[in-house]
Amino acid sequence: MNDRIVFDNVSKFYGEILGVNRVSLNIPPGITTLVGPNGSGKTTLMNLMTGLVQPSSGSISVLGISPSNATEFFRNVGYCTQFDSFPRGILGWQFVLDSLLLHGIPKPEAYKLAMEALERTRLGDAAGRKIAGYSKGMRQKIRLAQAIAHHPKVLVLDEPLNGLDPVARAESLALFQELGRQGMHLIISSHILDEVDRISDRVVLITGGYLVAEGNIHQVRQEVRDKPMQVLIRCDRPEILASKMFAVNHCVEARLNVDGKGVFLRTGDIDQFYFMLNGIAAEGLVKIEGVTPADDDANAIYQYLIGTDGGAS
Amino acid sequence: MTPRNAADVAALLKQQPWGLWWIQGRRLTVIELRRTLFSWRASWIYFLAFAPTFIIFLHLLIGGHPASAMAEDTGILAGIVQFYYIRLGIFFGCLGIFSRMIRGEMVERSLHFYLLSPVRREILLLSKFAAGGITALALFVTAIVADFALMFAGYGSAGRDYIFNGPGLGQLDAYVLITVLGCLGYGAVFLLLSMIFRNPTPAAMLVLGWEAINPVMPSLLQKLSVASYLRHLMPISVPGQGIFALLAIETEPVSGWAASIGLVVLIAGVLTYSCYRIRSLEIRYTTD
Secondary structure: OOOOEEEEEEEEEEOOEEEEEEEEEEEOOEEEEEEOOOOOOHHHHHHHHOOOOOOOEEEEEEOOEOOOOHHHHHHHEEEEOOOOOOOOOOEHHHHHHHHHHOOOOOHHHHHHHHHHHHHHOOOHHHOOOEHHHOOHHHHHHHHHHHHHOOOOOEEEEEOOOOOOOHHHHHHHHHHHHHHHHOOOEEEEEOOOHHHHHHHOOEEEEEEOOEEEEEEEHHHHHHHOOOOOEEEEEEEOOHHHHHHHHHHOOOEEEEEEOOOOOEEEEEEOOHHHHHHHHHHHHHHOOOOEEEEEEOOOOHHHHHHHHHOOOHHHO | OOHHHHHHHHHHHHHOOHHHHHHHHHHHHHHHHHHHOOOHHHHHHHHHHHHHHHHHHHHHHHOOOOHHHHHHHHHHHHHHHHHHHHHHHHHHHHHHHHHHHHHHHHHOOOHHHHHOOOOOHHHHHHHHHHHHHHHHHHHHHHHHHHHHHHHHHOOHHHHHHHHHOOOHHHHHHHHHHHHHHHHHHHHHHHHHHHHHOOOHHHHHHHHHHHHHHHHHOOHHHHOOOHHHHHHHHOOOOOOOOOOHHHHOOOOOOOOHHHHHHHHHHHHHHHHHHHHHHHOOOOOOHHHO
């Protein structure tokens, strides 16, 4: 068993409609965010990964296991889908417990794991109620509880923050971070880029069924060379810093921060930019308090590569 | 197959996690029973099963039961089994029960929960078949036994004598066997249809038509019909009139054992093909 999720030249067509085309990915453990507009193929990728749909061509393996080997595959994989439907009349705890019993886990242990998952998703109090009476956020949580209950090594989450209030979102993100730190694979699709961006190790950008970019967020951002990077430099004399930077021709745009104690600079060569910035700091003309990339996140990458506002998709 | 290959196959079979599959199958069957047997949505199937029982019960309460009418009632019961249960009650009951197993869950968008569980899809399919079979048998075998008991209850000691010292119990055995094989046979067919078609009802109507014209088909094609096997198991021949004559055509005689084994082979064949089909089943709720 290896530790990778591998898509090898995978295509999926629904009749004549393209799902995804020639996707090759090699995803290491950690948190990976699938980013793309509606209908871009994110859910198709997740469904392919878990065997809910079969590739038209190419092959997929998760930790070296094919989805066709359901017994071993789903011991290692949990999938929290977007489908907001449940077996009729089922209670919260029963839903999670049924799933665990299908693993062949003895009932007392399965019950313990179910309660643990329900507590982790803060659903302990509602576990005895019918899922049909749950709010959208609670239904999202119960799906998450079912997906994590058997302690999978790979967790696939399709829009897991949909329907959650801000507190529940923060709790879920903290849980994802904790799971990521434990060495798990987390594959998350979400259009709430600002929030998932904080916890993602890498992004996979997809649009129209085609893979646009993948990798570490900072690396991907640096690859987008036609969009100069924006950096916020907090300093005591932003005007002087901006003029110095323009003088050495590494900046294409400068904008003062609203509080007057910093400047946003855009540069086409970030490595040279930092080198020059060190020089200016060493000269002592400007006292630099902090340097922060301002568009080095999934949202900015989304805007640059896909062309619309990621938060609005 | 050489002995070495046979040994390899035996070793391979021994390595399979039969215990786990049994646990998973049992669990899935319980989950399915919860959905199908104890559901208000199944109330129309209860009605299909017990409508004749209710009528026979009324007949018991208000009808006269002279001993001379017993032969007529025996014929009526045989007619109910042959023309109502096999052609209508069990047929449509099984359509309702088994088409919900796969297609119904597609419509309700809940099938993915099963496909995302660590269960071989073949186990899932066979468990659904088992649950559907238990549901159908619980309803229709109960109904047939109740029909039989109520039909002869009004005859007092003559009825008891007919059942326990005459041909009664043998007829009941045959009706129960017909019901069991009918439920499993139609169940297997409708489970497969519900995997192939978005709406299995038109396909089921074609099956109904096929079952009706099957007696006039060549012998080989008659073997691809559930009703043709069941007809050979009927303990009493019921002459049909009008359109019903088509349903009561005498075909070449086949022994009860041959008919039973033939139908079991047909069920096994349909289930084997269904197991093959379910391996490539996809969840595409948006297009279903």
